[in-house]
Amino acid sequence: MSARFNLYFPAGTEHVLDEAKRKIPNLSDFLIQAIRIRLNGESAESPAVLFEKKFGDFESEAYIRQIFPDRLSAEQALKNRLIELRRVNNEQFGDVCRLFAGKYPGYAKILEEL
Structure with a gap:
């Protein structure tokens, strides 16, 4: 049919x-x-557009340190955003991870946990 x-x-x-x-x-x-x-x-959408939508409000690592009271809460917030991004856009997640590691090298170890 x-x-x-x-x-x-x-x-x-x-x-x-x-x-x-x-x-x-x-x-x-x-x-x-x-x-x-x-x-x-x-x-x-391109990985760069996805990254900008999800992390555009975090201008730099210094800005992240100002917003969150400690490193643990900052890492958890970033990890939550990455997990949501992976769930919605799994095909482009690897490229977004490379952009994340480039912009926030101090928090790149989060990617190893995902």
């Missing part, structure tokens, strides 16, 4: 359909990804 459904793309995204037509052999993978993006209500 075959099923039929309609997938609507917002105006200005006709290039998506053209890309799908070029990738006919992989059309099912393309549609699966498009459906996931559509159901999530968001577009695929």
